[in-house]
Structures are given as structure tokens and as C-alpha cells.
Amino acid sequence: MISGLGSKAVLAVGLATAFIGTGSMAETVRWGAPRDIVSLDPYSYGDSYTINFLNHIYEGLVRYNRDLKIEPALAESWEIVGPTTWRFKLREGVEFHNGNDFTAEDVLASLARVSDPSSPLKGNLPAYKSAAVVDDRTIDIELTGPYPLLLNDLTNIHIFDKDWLVENNAEKPTDVSAGVEGYATFNANGTGPFKLESRTPEAQTILTVNEGWWDEAQHNLTRIEFQPITSAATRVAALLSGEVDFVDSAPVQDLPRLEAATNLKVLERTDLRTVMLGFNRRDELVAGGANPMNDLRVRQAMQMAVDMDLIHDKVMRGKSRNAGTLVAPAIPGYSADLDTVVPADADKAKALLTEAGYPDGFEFDFVCTNESYVNEEQFCQAIASMWSRIGLKPRLDIGPTAKQTPKRANGQADVYTIGWATLPMLDTYSILIQMLHSKEGNAGVFNWGGWSYPEIDRLTDAAGVELDNDKRLAMETEALKIARDEIVMMPLHQQPMAWAVSSGFGDFPQFPDNKPRLWYVTK
Amino acid sequence: MLAFLIKRFANAIFVMLSVSFIAFMIFRFVGDPVELMLNEQATQAQRDDLRAKLGLDRPFAIQYGTFVANAAKGDFGISFRNQQDVLAMIAERFPATFELVIVATIISLVVGIPMGVITAIRRQTWYAEAMQFTSIIGISLPSFVVGIGLILIFSVWLGWFPAFGRGETVQIGWWSTGLLTQSGRMSIILPALSLSLFQITLVMRLVRAEMLEVLRSDFIKFARARGIPARAIHFRHALRNCLMPVVTMTAMQIGGLIAFALVTETVFQWPGMGLLFIQAVTFVDVPIMAAYLCIVALIFVLLNTIVDVTYAVIDPRLRGADN
Numbered sequence: 001m002i003s004g005l006g007s008k009a010v011l012a013v014g015l016a017t018a019f020i021g022t023g024s025m026a027e028t029v030r031w032g033a034p035r036d037i038v039s040l041d042p043y044s045y046g047d048s049y050t051i052n053f054l055n056h057i058y059e060g061l062v063r064y065n066r067d068l069k070i071e072p073a074l075a076e077s078w079e080i081v082g083p084t085t086w087r088f089k090l091r092e093g094v095e096f097h098n099g100n101d102f103t104a105e106d107v108l109a110s111l112a113r114v115s116d117p118s119s120p121l122k123g124n125l126p127a128y129k130s131a132a133v134v135d136d137r138t139i140d141i142e143l144t145g146p147y148p149l150l151l152n153d154l155t156n157i158h159i160f161d162k163d164w165l166v167e168n169n170a171e172k173p174t175d176v177s178a179g180v181e182g183y184a185t186f187n188a189n190g191t192g193p194f195k196l197e198s199r200t201p202e203a204q205t206i207l208t209v210n211e212g213w214w215d216e217a218q219h220n221l222t223r224i225e226f227q228p229i230t231s232a233a234t235r236v237a238a239l240l241s242g243e244v245d246f247v248d249s250a251p252v253q254d255l256p257r258l259e260a261a262t263n264l265k266v267l268e269r270t271d272l273r274t275v276m277l278g279f280n281r282r283d284e285l286v287a288g289g290a291n292p293m294n295d296l297r298v299r300q301a302m303q304m305a306v307d308m309d310l311i312h313d314k315v316m317r318g319k320s321r322n323a324g325t326l327v328a329p330a331i332p333g334y335s336a337d338l339d340t341v342v343p344a345d346a347d348k349a350k351a352l353l354t355e356a357g358y359p360d361g362f363e364f365d366f367v368c369t370n371e372s373y374v375n376e377e378q379f380c381q382a383i384a385s386m387w388s389r390i391g392l393k394p395r396l397d398i399g400p401t402a403k404q405t406p407k408r409a410n411g412q413a414d415v416y417t418i419g420w421a422t423l424p425m426l427d428t429y430s431i432l433i434q435m436l437h438s439k440e441g442n443a444g445v446f447n448w449g450g451w452s453y454p455e456i457d458r459l460t461d462a463a464g465v466e467l468d469n470d471k472r473l474a475m476e477t478e479a480l481k482i483a484r485d486e487i488v489m490m491p492l493h494q495q496p497m498a499w500a501v502s503s504g505f506g507d508f509p510q511f512p513d514n515k516p517r518l519w520y521v522t523k
Numbered sequence: 524m525l526a527f528l529i530k531r532f533a534n535a536i537f538v539m540l541s542v543s544f545i546a547f548m549i550f551r552f553v554g555d556p557v558e559l560m561l562n563e564q565a566t567q568a569q570r571d572d573l574r575a576k577l578g579l580d581r582p583f584a585i586q587y588g589t590f591v592a593n594a595a596k597g598d599f600g601i602s603f604r605n606q607q608d609v610l611a612m613i614a615e616r617f618p619a620t621f622e623l624v625i626v627a628t629i630i631s632l633v634v635g636i637p638m639g640v641i642t643a644i645r646r647q648t649w650y651a652e653a654m655q656f657t658s659i660i661g662i663s664l665p666s667f668v669v670g671i672g673l674i675l676i677f678s679v680w681l682g683w684f685p686a687f688g689r690g691e692t693v694q695i696g697w698w699s700t701g702l703l704t705q706s707g708r709m710s711i712i713l714p715a716l717s718l719s720l721f722q723i724t725l726v727m728r729l730v731r732a733e734m735l736e737v738l739r740s741d742f743i744k745f746a747r748a749r750g751i752p753a754r755a756i757h758f759r760h761a762l763r764n765c766l767m768p769v770v771t772m773t774a775m776q777i778g779g780l781i782a783f784a785l786v787t788e789t790v791f792q793w794p795g796m797g798l799l800f801i802q803a804v805t806f807v808d809v810p811i812m813a814a815y816l817c818i819v820a821l822i823f824v825l826l827n828t829i830v831d832v833t834y835a836v837i838d839p840r841l842r843g844a845d846n
Contacts (some may be wrong), residue, residue: 203794402554442566
């Protein structure tokens with residue numbers, strides 16, 4: 001069978017052919033990923049890359065469809081039976097990969113496992129209080145209070161088979177402090193469109209199609225070979241030489257070369273992630289002295305000084321999307337009215353600075369990382385020089401994320417970059433509660449500048465318990481408007497993302513959250 | 524002899540302690556793993572929890588003390604990132620690195636020794652000059668450039684060898700080997716070649732220098748006078764006398780190759796210890812970084828100690844020098 005092919009093809013197909021053997025219609029995706037998944041246990045910790053990959057094996061009660069709208073998955077329907085109680089009707093005829101039936105007990109065991117005090121993922125289900133089995137196909141979930149975003153959270157809570165957990169002593173999540181490695185770290189048993197064949201950490205994870213999947217398959221794949229290739233240059237080489245046929249993170253500088261290759265196509269779009277700048281809002285600057293950035297006119301001047309079109313054209317090579325508001329258009333709560341970019345006007349910016357009492361500008365620390373966001377180093381340098389033009393004196397501080405994040409989180413930055421995609425929730429509430437809300441209790445974890453806007457807090461808190469979707473979104477939009485008027489954060493753009501696939505694929509949908517969902521892929 | 528041994532081992536332990544201390548201290552400054560381990564949604568309470576779980580809230584001295592005490596028992600703790608036993612993770616990847624290093628060493632000897640001999644006995648010819656010149660390139664090109672170049676030529680253009688990975692592996696006990704499968708053998712060639720390039724040059728230059736030395740000595744002149752064929756003189760008499768330092772150097776370099784394989788492993792996505800280390804750095808996975816440094820240091824210290832002890836066994840004067 002192999003002898004008929006050219007030597008290049010033999011090598012390229014190599015392993016895959018050997019495994020497939022007799023399957024005449026075998027459709028394989030060889031996926032060259034920028035990194036490995038962390039574990040096969042979807043509750044091992046809240047790493048969205050891992051959770052998304054495991055979504056091929058495991059499923060939640062609900063899921064996102066092609067348009068990232070929530071649709072039923074293991075649950076067929078749901079209703080709110082009391083202010084804090086949700087009732088889920090479960091799907092009939094679903095089987096786990098080991099042949100066990102899916103019942104309400106499985107959901108209960110999974111929810112107990114994910115909400116265990118030692119579970120690293122319990123924060124992904126913040127409002128969960130308890131659950132009760134009504135009958136085999138019905139389960140009630142009790143929440144700590146009225147909470148509108150339960151479905152969003154449940155998209156990321158994968159359901160285990162209770163019997164499998166019990167048999168393998170894996171009912172409790174893996175525990176870092178106790179050094180407990182779970183059975184679930186190395187084995188998997190879900191209900192999803194693919195099942196695990198083998199896994200070698202850092203080398204290869206192989207999935208094969210689940211013939212008994214409850215849903216009608218929109219894909220025609222029989223096999224997924226997932227291989228992490230961390231070096232970007234090697235990833236591109238593997239793609240060009242035909243050793244892999246899908247790369248979910250193609251380096252921007254290699255795109256022209258990939259586009260020129262006849263056996264490949266490049267899929268490009270902008271990410272949901274909005275990159276923005278945050279300001280120190282404490283009384284003093286990091287280096288000491290009164291903080292001019294508490295004056296709205298200073299923040300307006302800083303915003304006007306930045307020419308977003310220039311950054312879009314020159315730094316981002318026309319591939320980014322300039323943002324006027326803090327969330328991308330696909331995020332519920334977004335409003336097109338707010339999404340207008342402030343035009344650059346250096347003269348007006350200088351006048352505003354003078355009016356605020358800083359005709360000669362002032363010095364401040366501008367903290368950037370060099371690898372978090374696309375072309376971050378370059379746009380930070382561009383922004384710093386645009387500010388210098390109106391007389392400001394930014395001290396640019398660029399370094400690796402691991403080094404810069406503690407600085408930013410501990411208030412050791414006057415201006416800093418941050419990107420927010422609202423993942424895994426996919427709702428404006430995410431950025432409101434985590435970043436824009438005052439830092440108190442569990443809110444405002446990313447309020448790195450130390451600001452407080454009582455009106456934003458009020459709207460956020462109210463939206464967090466409002467079960468009427470329209471009312472809730474209106475409140476979120478209003479909070480975003482305040483953030484825009486007050487320039488709490490200064491939005492820059494949604495960054496570009498690129499996938500490259502071999503041209504042999506028919507349908508290969510690309511998602512703005514940068515998560516490959518191969519159950520929509522045809523070859 | 525006993526006093527000498529005790530002294531050598533005390534030295535070794537002192538070196539290990541210093542390395543572990545420096546490693547541990549440096550890693551305190553690389554950043555905060557907690558910020559990288561949690562997603563956007565995580566609350567402050569979760570962050571504090573995780574920090575406490577990882578023991579990051581304890582004073583530095585206590586963290587270091589626990590680390591050394593556990594490491595002495597062979598327990599390097601649990602990886603921050605994927606919650607597995609660090610030593611098991613390193614042990615799992617050790618065979619990949621070891622095979623790569625051994626194959627690279629073999630290539631460097633098989634290619635380097637003949638090249639050394641040729642450049643020594645045919646000093647004036649164009650091809651000896653060419654080899655000398657190429658060897659300078661071999662020693663001065665950074666290994667990631669070599670690696671990417673090999674991938675470009677042999678994978679992308681010619682399609683002869685795979686660009687990444689280790690191919691299929693076979694499990695023999697706890698050792699996984701890629702040398703028993705066709706795809707495994709194909710996969711090891713490019714990374715081993717890229718790793719051995721520097722080594723080839725080193726072997727070649729060492730053999731050449733030794734050969735030139737030996738060829739000037741009296742017993743070669745006598746052999747020539749007796750009419751022994753040139754081929755036998757060069758390869759049987761002269762080369763054999765050159766090999767001792769080559770063997771010593773090769774043994775010493777194995778430690779170095781294991782340590783420096785990390786660049787090659789990153790380029791070729793070779794699932795060895797070096798790749799594990801690089802990934803640990805991006806995630807500030809301190810237990811893995813510390814364990815890796817300690818293990819590499821241990822390999823160096825062991826190799827050095829063995830060489831020292833062997834010398835002392837061979838040459839009694841070295842023992843005397845210590846007293």
C-alpha cells in the first residue's frame with residue numbers, strides 16, 4: 001500500500017498510515033499545537049486550552065454552537081423553578097465511551113467533584129451551592145443566590161461517569177498539596193464525539209471517533225493526532241513538509257509564506273481578546289509624587305495622543321481591529337454605539353495636558369510584556385513615542401510575563417497592558433466583576449490600578465443577580481459606557497489570530513475565542 | 524586512598540548543595556506561578572488558596588530547607604503546572620535525552636576521528652583545508668540555526684526526515700526507546716546530527732593535534748624505518764596512542780551534551796528533559812527547574828568524581844598530592 005506513494009508522502013503519512021490499517025475512509029487530522037494539554041482530567045485546573053481540547057472527549061450539560069451561542073448538549077432543556085433553583089432535563093440514550101448509561105447521578109457526582117474544596121476548577125462554577133437528583137433524567141441545581149450566568153459556566157464543566165469515578169477511586173479531584181495523581185489524569189471516559197486512544201505527555205495524544213455519539217456528527221473525522229510543537233519555526237516547517245495538517249497558532253511573520261504554499265490555506269480573523277491599557281489610579285505614582293492620571297483630562301490627553309490607525313497599519317500590518325469599547329462585538333453586553341475609536345489629535349491632547357496643569361508632561365512607568373499579545377513590544381514602543389510627542393515622559397519597561405505580572409498586580413506600574421477575552425464565560429460581566437469593579441472581596445482581582453467607581457460597582461452587582469437577560473445586558477452596557485467616558489481602561493484593539501490548515505479540508509470553522517472545535521471539521 | 528575518597532565525596536556534596544541553593548534562590552525571582560496558573564475567572568480567594576497550597580507563602584529558608592531535605596530522599600515534589608511527581612516526569616523523559624546524546628556522541632566519534640586523522644596526515648591537501656574550514660563553521664554556528672537549517676533542507680525541501688518528534692517508541696520496562704522502530708530511527712537523525720556538530724569539530728581538532736604530536740615521536744620514525752606500511756602506522760600505531768584523551772573528553776562531554784541538548788530538543792520538539800525544562804521556565808514551574816538543575820549538576824559531579832577517582836587509581840602520585 002505504501003510502496004505506490006512517493007518517498008515524501010510515505011514519510012508524511014508515516015505513522016498515521018501504519019495505525020489506520022484497513023480503514024478505507026479514515027480521515028485524520030494531525031494537529032500541531034503550540035503547547036501540550038496539561039492533563040486528561042478536565043478539572044485539573046482552569047486552563048482553557050486543556051479544557052477545550054478535552055471537550056472533544058467530554059461534554060457539558062450545555063455547549064456553544066458554531067456562532068458561540070449556548071445550545072443544549074447533555075441537557076435537553078432547563079427551567080428556573082425558583083429564584084435560586086435551576087431544573088435540567090437530561091438527554092436520553094447517551095452513553096459514555098465505556099458503554100455506561102448517562103444519568104442524573106453522573107451529573108451529581110461531577111458537580112460534587114468540581115465543587116470540592118480542593119478542586120482547582122471550583123471558581124469556574126462560582127454560584128454553585130448543591131444539586132439534587134429528582135429522577136434519572138432530571139436534576140436540580142441550587143445556587144447561592146440569583147445568578148444569570150449559570151449556563152455560561154456550565155459550558156466548561158465536563159460530565160464524568162460516576163461508576164467510572166468510583167471504580168477508579170477518582171471521585172475527588174487531584175490534589176496538589178497532597179501530591180495525589182488521579183486516575184483521571186492519565187485516562188478518560190466521556191460522552192463526546194471522540195474517545196481517547198493513547199496519550200504520551202509532551203509527545204502525542206490520539207483520539208478516535210466515537211461511533212456511538214448521541215448527536216448527529218457534522219464532521220467526518222475518524223482520528224485526531226494531537227502533537228505539541230512548541231517552537232514556532234518547527235511548527236511551520238512541519239506544516240510545510242506535510243507532517244501535520246493543522247496548526248492553531250501560526251506566527252504572524254510566517255503567514256505570507258504559508259499563504260504562498262499550494263497545499264495550505266490560512267484562516268485569519270480577529271480574536272475576542274481586547275488589548276487595552278490600564279492606569280495607576282492611586283494617589284501617588286510608582287516612583288513617588290502626586291498622580292496626574294487621576295485627572296480625567298490627563299487620561300483623555302493620553303488617549304488622544306495615540307494614533308490607533310497608525311498602529312493598525314504599521315505595527316499590526318492591518319490585521320487587528322481597532323476597539324472603542326472594552327469587549328469585542330461577539331460578547332453579550334457589547335454596544336456598537338460605544339465602539340467608536342477616539343480620533344488622534346496631538347494638538348488637542350497637548351492643550352488638555354496644559355489645562356490640567358502639566359504643560360511639560362510628567363514621568364511615569366509604562367509596563368509591557370514581550371510575549372503576551374501579538375506584536376506587543378512594537379505597539380508599546382509606538383505608544384511610548386506618541387506620548388513623548390505631547391511632552392509625556394514614559395519609562396518603558398518590557399519583560400517576560402512571569403516577571404511583569406507580579407509588578408502589575410502589586411500596583412508597581414503606572415500604565416500597563418492587559419488583554420481580556422471574557423473567557424470562559426463569554427459575557428461582559430466577566431470584565432466588569434474581575435477588572436472594573438472596586439477591589440473588594442472576590443471582586444476586582446484585576447483592578448490593578450486601584451480605582452473605584454461606585455456606579456460601575458452598583459451596575460455590576462445588579463447585573464450579577466438579574467435573571468432577565470435584556471435588563472442584565474442593558475446594565476452591563478451602561479457600565480461599559482461609564483468605563484468609556486471615564487477612560488477607566490483605554491481600549492486598543494482586538495488582536496489578529498491565524499490558523500493554517502492543509503487544503504484537503506472541506507469545512508474548517510475558525511472561532512474568535514481561538515479554540516479549535518474539530519467536531520465541525522470535514523475532510 | 525580512603526581519605527582521598529571521602530574528601531572527593533565531601534566536595535561533591537558541597538557542590539550539590541551550592542547548586543541547589545543558587546537554583547532555588549534564582550527561581551524566587553523568575554515570577555509568580557500563581558498568576559500564570561489560574562484563568563481570568565479565578566477569584567482572589569482562589570489565588571491565595573493556591574499560593575498556600577504550593578507553599579509559596581512560607582519563608583524562603585523554610586521552603587529551601589524542605590526542598591533540600593526532600594531532594595536528598597529523591598523527592599523533588601510535585602510540578603506546579605501539571606501536578607505530577609517531578610522525578611517521575613524527569614525519569615520519563617530521560618531515555619529520550621540519553622538516546623539523543625548517545626547517538627550524537629557516536630556520530631561525533633565516527634565522523635570526527637577519521638576527519639582528525641585525515642587533516643593530520645594530509646595537511647597540505649585542499650580537502651584537509653576544507654575540513655578545517657568547515658569545522659570552524661561547525662563550532663561557531665548557534666545550534667538553533669543549525670537545527671532550523673537541517674529541518675528546512677531535509678524535511679521541508681527534500682522530505683527525507685521528519686521535522687519534529689521522536690516517532691514511534693517501544694517500551695522496555697521503564698525505558699522507552701525509539702531506536703527499535705523505523706520512524707524512531709528516522710526521527711533521531713536530524714536532532715542527533717545537529718547536537719553532534721559542535722562535538723565533531725572538537726573530536727576532529729583533538730585527534731588532529733594528538734596525531735601531529737604522535738607522528739613526530741621516535742617510535743613512529745622507527746616504524747617508518749622498518750618499512751611498515753603508512754596505513755598501518757597511521758591507524759594502528761599512531762591513532763591508538765591518540766585515543767585516550769579522546770575517550771576522556773567524550774566521557775566528560777556527555778554531561779555537557781545532556782545539559783545543552785535543551786536547545787536542540789526545543790527546535791525538534793524532542794520529548795526529553797531539556798524540553799521539559801524550557802516548558803517549566805515559561806510556566807515558572809520551580810520544582811521542575813530546580814530538579815532539572817540539580818540532576819544535571821549531579822551528572823556533572825558524578826562524571827568528574829569518577830574521572831578523578833580513576834586517575835587517582837591509575838596514578839598514585841595524585842593521591843600523594845592531597846596529603
